Amino acid sequence: MRGPRAYASFVGIGLAAGLLSGLFGVGGGTIIVPLLVLLLGFNQRLAAGTSLAAIVPTSIVGVTSYALHGAVAWIPALILAAAAVVGAQVGTRVATRISQPVLRWCFVGFVVIVVVSLFLVIPSRDSRFLLSWFAGVGLVVLGFGTGVLAGLIGVGGGVIVVPILMLLFGFNDLEAKGTSLMMIIPTAISGTVGNLRHRNVDLLAATIIGLSACTMTALGAWLATQFDPKVGNILFAVYLAVIGVQMGLRAVRDRRKA
Template sequence: MTITLALVFGGFIGVLLGLLGGGGSILAVPALVYAVGLDMEQAIPVSLIVIGLASAVGALPKIRARQVEWRLAGIFAAAGIPATFAGAAIGSHLPQSALLLGFAAMMVIAGIRMLSGSERTGTACKSSEGINWRRCIPRSIPAGFAVGLLTGLFGVGGGFLIIPALVLMLGVTMPIAVGTSLLIIVANSAAGVISHLPGLDINWTVAAAFAVTATTASLVAGHLGTRMNTARLQHWFAYLVFTIAAFVIIDTVFLR
């Protein structure tokens, strides 16, 4: 039964990933905890495996199209990978209820971000000759650290933070921001999995079932998504995120 649930909900998360990009991964941990029956300690690395695989697959066409800023991805990863280990260490000392409530708060922030749909573009990294690294690096390091910390702590890729940081704060164009974000998520997710593995007993059959169906479904949904109104879909998804966040809070505070 557990394998069946992992296949079903892995496919559901994969569809969201394919239609919405990295933002869909924010429901992976709640699905693994409440539907598949894992605890937070097990759900976080499994979620990161799914996010990392899906992001790697999504990054390939962006790399071929040269829609990636490699140096910027390297700066974010260099700041984010140590922060991912720090986040995992912090999370290991927190009770599951605290992690669930923190995750719910992060879901609310992500939902608000999805509804805002800001079209503004920052200028911190822009110059007439390309990227102004003198201004760009000092702003990129704290952003990369924050994303890495959330990755290690909650098992999320952080795309809902990386893309706004690249576009709104640093001034990277949206196509480049998406491709660069995917590379950053792959690096942070790999570090997150490694940081959570010592001493952890994972049901690898469940993890593989969830990851394979999620990745496959994301590829199929990614092709179908080009024909859909993704802006409206993102709004509906934000409301779903709010609903699940409310459920997590009620369950953690009143029912456990």
């Protein structure tokens, strides 16, 4: 039986994830997964599956907020989503065959890559994306890769997609965030279906976290339009670095106990 502390933790995790989701154009898995593991003792696989389910309503609210500001590139988002849905099914199948420590180190490695990319990308509000056949193929590759990550480690992929859309495809920062959130919706649904088949989702926790997150996502999206994009990148990179260090230390402790 869970006590009031667990339910309060679910709400708190959801509020934080919702704010970050709207602010940075991510699903919120980068905060949901490590906090479920570190605070509530979820194993990595269950945390990943629960996170992906909670991301669905959060992303819907987020993309609606960005769409109201005209910051969603619909055709690229659909290309990314179609490829990501396939990748998510691959990721959920692979996740059941990988050990907990390996999954944890995958998450840490993922965070390191994202932190580096956030310092490499120079956000701009004036950039404009031009769709071409070459760009379309690139979007398919990007979507499939992020879908695999979604199914494997429980993140929607936004923390990878947003920097890459800015760095390689010429999106401005707001359009990259809105497009990322649009892609995350079907990706998260597809991954959740796979996780449910393998019983890797705590539906009650996912529901509480997801609904709590929805109350903060619109605020985060509005703040994104007010903040200087460079400041936002630096703050997010610092946050991810802290999470990555905590997860790495936990992985090392678990290895010593084994």
